[in-house]
C-alpha cells in the first residue's frame with residue numbers, strides 16, 4: 528500500500544458558539560469543507576453540578592439535509608427529538624442522526640452530570656448527504672461502546688463507527704461510502720490504517736502527538752491527506768486519541784445556513800419556512 532501524502536496540518540481554532548467554548552478544526556482558513564465532511568467541533572466542558580438538566584446543554588433546534596454525529600469521549604450526552612427518540616449515550620458511544628427532511632432535537636448532558644457535575648468531552652461532526660437522500664425520513668441511532676466493533680492490536684485500539692474496515696462493519700447507516708474511526712494509540716507504538724485512495728481523508732488528534740506519514744502532528748491538529756495513496760502510518764510519541772473521517776466525495780454544490788445543509792439557496796429558504804411552520808415537528812422535552 529502506498530502512503531497518502533499529508534497535504535496540510537491545520538491547528539484547530541477556539542470559537543465561542545453561543546456561550547459554549549470549543550475547538551473548531553473544520554471549517555478552517557484553508558477549507559470550507561472537505562466533501563462530504565462539513566464541520567468538526569471538539570468540546571471539553573466541565574459541569575459544576577447542582578443544576579437541573581433543562582438548564583444545561585443545547586435545547587431544541589432543527590436540522591435538515593445532513594447527519595450531525597456526536598462521538599462521546601467523557602460524560603454522557605442525552606438526545607431527545609421531535610420524532611419521540613430519547614436516549615443517553617456514554618463514553619465510547621455515538622449519537623448518530625440523519626436529519627433528513629427535518630427534525631428538532633436537544634443535546635444535553637445526562638441528569639446525573641447536570642446534578643452531580645463532572646467532565647464531558649465530545650466531538651460533533653457534520654456529514655453531508657447526497658441530494659437524492661436529503662429529504663428522507665429522519666433516522667436516529669444511539670450507539671453504545673458495546674454496539675461499536677473494535678479492533679485491538681499491540682498498543683492500539685480502533686472503533687469502527689461506519690463503513691467496512693478490516694473485516695468489521697460499522698453499525699451507522701450512511702448515504703455515501705465512508706469509513707469513520709475512533710482510535711487510541713499508546714506512546715511509541717505504530718499503526719497502519721488503510722483507506723481507499725479516492726476517499727477524502729482527515730485525521731484529528733484529541734490529544735497527544737503523532738508522526739503520520741513522516742509529518743509531526745500535535746494535539747488539536749487536523750491532518751488533511753492527498754488522494755494519492757491508501758495508507759496512514761502512525762507512530763505515537765505519547766499516548767494519543769484520534770478520529771479518522773474518510774469518505775467518497777459527493778461532488779454536489781453545497782448551500783448551507785445555520786442548521787440546514789442543502790444544495791441551493793431556494794432549498795434553504797424552504798427549510799427556514801418549513802421549520803417556522805412546524806413541519807420539522809415539535810420537541811417537548813421530558814425531564815424527571
Ligand code: MN
Nearest residue numbers: 590595632634
Ligand atoms: Mn444539533
